[in-house]
Amino acid sequence: MPQKNREFRFLPHTADIMFEAYGTSFANCLEASAFAIFDVIGKAKSGKEEVEISESAAKSKDELVVFVLSKIVSNIDSHEMLPYDFKVTQFDEKTLNFKGTLFLGEGFPKDHIKAVTFGNLEVEHARSGKWRMQVLLDI
Numbered sequence: 046m047p048q049k050n051r052e053f054r055f056l057p058h059t060a061d062i063m064f065e066a067y068g069t070s071f072a073n074c075l076e077a078s079a080f081a082i083f084d085v086i087g088k089a090k091s092g093k094e095e096v097e098i099s100e101s102a103a104k105s106k107d108e109l110v111v112f113v114l115s116k117i118v119s120n121i122d123s124h125e126m127l128p129y130d131f132k133v134t135q136f137d138e139k140t141l142n143f144k145g146t147l148f149l150g151e152g153f154p155k156d157h158i159k160a161v162t163f164g165n166l167e168v169e170h171a172r173s174g175k176w177r178m179q180v181l182l183d184i
Contacts, residue, residue, distance in 0.1 A: 051066075051076065051077045051080040052066065052067040052068065052077050053065060053066040053067070053077050053078065053080060053081040053084075055081070056179070058181065061162075061182055061183050061184055062085055062158075062181070062182040062184055063165060063179065063180065063181045064078070064081040064179070064180055064182075065177060065178065065179050066078040066080075066081055066177070066178045066180070067175055067176065067177055067178075068175065068176045069174070069175060069176070070176060071106065071136065071138065071170070071176050072133035072136045073133075073176070074175075074177065074178050075109075075110065075113060075114075075133060075145075075178070076131055076132065076133055076145075077178075078110065078114060078178050078180055079114065079117055079128070079131035079147075080131070081180070082114060082117060082118065082128070082158065082161075082182070083127075083128045083131075085155075085156050085158060085182065085184070086118075086121060086127065086128065086154050086155065086156060086157075086158060087127050087152055087153070087154050087155040087156070088127060088128060088129065088152075089126065089127035089128065089129040089149065089151060089152045090129075090150060090152070091129060091150050092129035092130055092148030092149065092150050093126075093149065093150050094124065094126065094148070094149045094150070095146050095147070095148055095149075096120050096124065096146070096147045096148075096149060097144065097145075097146055097147075098113060098116045098117060098120065098131075098143075098144070098145045098146070098147055099142075099143060099144045099145075100112050100113050100141075100142075100143040101140075101141070101142045101143070103141045103143070104141070105141075106141070107163070107166055107168050109141050109143060110166065110168055110178055110180065111161050111162070111163055111180075113143060113145065114161040114180065115160065115161045117131065117147055118158050118160075118161060120147055120149070121147075121149065121154075124149055126149035126150060126151065126152070127149065127150055127151065127152035127153070127154060128147060128148070128149060128150075129148040129149060129150045130147075130148040131145060131146070131147050131148070132145060132146050132148075133145045134146055156184060157184065158182050158183070158184055159183040159184060160182070160183040161180060161181075161182060161183075162180075162181045162182070164181045165179060165180075165181040166178075166179065166180060166181065167179040
């Protein structure tokens with residue numbers, strides 16, 4: 046069952062979709078960002094298939110966010126399934142090596158995302174200890 050502590054909110058944008066996600070760690074914030082994407086595309090009622098998402102080429106946390114979220118969108122499209130859940134299973138803050146599991150299920154998308162962009166991208170670690178990501182989706 047998906048975790049309930051996914052914090053995100055949509056921000057006004059003239060043509061595309063922009064959101065902010067929050068988390069107690071970088072990994073938790075990235076999971077919340079995935080759930081914002083799920084809210085746009087639609088969400089399956091249950092998970093039937095697991096897909097491993099890995100990334101080791103990112104040179105910054107900004108790149109890692111765009112690369113991982115892009116892989117999530119790409120896998121949703123290529124499997125022709127809706128997302129159900131996403132969990133970070135491994136993240137090394139120094140090397141930026143990343144692994145996560147995307148859970149997919151049956152259903153029809155309510156919207157299509159063309160791309161996760163670097164436009165308006167913000168990745169911040171606040172003094173409070175919380176992480177914040179602002180992401181722009183090309184739809």
